[in-house]
Amino acid sequence: MKPPFKTVALVGKYKSPEIAEPLLKLAQFLERRKVKVLIDRLTASHLAGNKYPVLPLEELGEKADLAVVIGGDGTMLNIARTFAPYDVALVGVNQGRLGFLTDISVDTMFDTIGDILDGKFMAEARMLLEGEVDRGGEKVFEVLAFNDVIVSKGAKGSMLDLEVRIDGQFIYNQRADGLIVATPTGSTAYALSSGGPIVHPSLSVIALVPVSPHTLSNRPIVISSDCTVEIVVHSAPDPRVHFDSHSHFDLREGDRVVVRRYPHAISLLHPVGHSYYGMLREKLNWNIE
Secondary structure, three states: OOOOOOEEEEEEOOOOHHHHHHHHHHHHHHHHOOOEEEEEHHHHOOOOOOOOOEEOHHHHHHHOOEEEEEEOHHHHHHHHHHHOOOOOEEEEEEOOOOOOOOOEEHHHHHHHHHHHHOOOOEEEEEOOEEEEEEEOOEEEEEEEEOOEEEEEOOOOOOOEEEEEEEOOEEEEEEEEOEEEEEOOHHHHOHHHHOOOOOOOOOOOEEEEEEEOOOOOOOOOEEEEOOOOEEEEEEEOOOOEEEEOOOEEEEOOOOOEEEEEEOOOOEEEEEOOOOOHHHHHHHHOOOOOO
């Protein structure tokens, strides 16, 4: 993706009034750079005296060249899912600790975003998943996921009996608390805490990670992103499927969850010199020489 970025959308963490000051300062900075500024409609509800055009997220996706997200990784996940169908690059600004996706601090955002406007940045494409629930041969739910699709047990606590197929080929029956289908981005989320591998975001793969499997030989497996994963719920008192922990759907016995790679990637922009391995060292407290 190449500059210039002529129209920039600003999106803040939902229901967080504290983003108002840095966001308005950033809007003024962009305006001085002769950039058209658009504000997300929900974000604008926290901005007293806002003078910039306000649009819903879908219209921002249609009109913006670049979106700056101020908040945390959870905010970025939601925005990435919404903007995935559009050719909009994303930049993440974190008000607190640096995140896996929001790796620019508020203190440095003017210098960094100024560099991005000048074409000085590192871009990477991140894949998403599209998931659907089929019930009796009918599609009853469909949504995108940036991190993962998770079939899990509900509040009653009983384990799930699942059948897993890849490209129509039977892989195994599994009794477990759940199964995570993760993108490389999601490999450092719930999948990591469940014993899954860390997958570099440049790889075009999908990770399947069991959650507390009854049979310990059921281990994580990494497959091509060209594959289609099918998960059939055979026995469970109250199963659910979660998409990035933002969308949920209550499952029934016999439901089939189908997961495949979404055809459009999202572009994340980072400062020059950004290191994925350096980020891992910081976030995971690995020893630094």
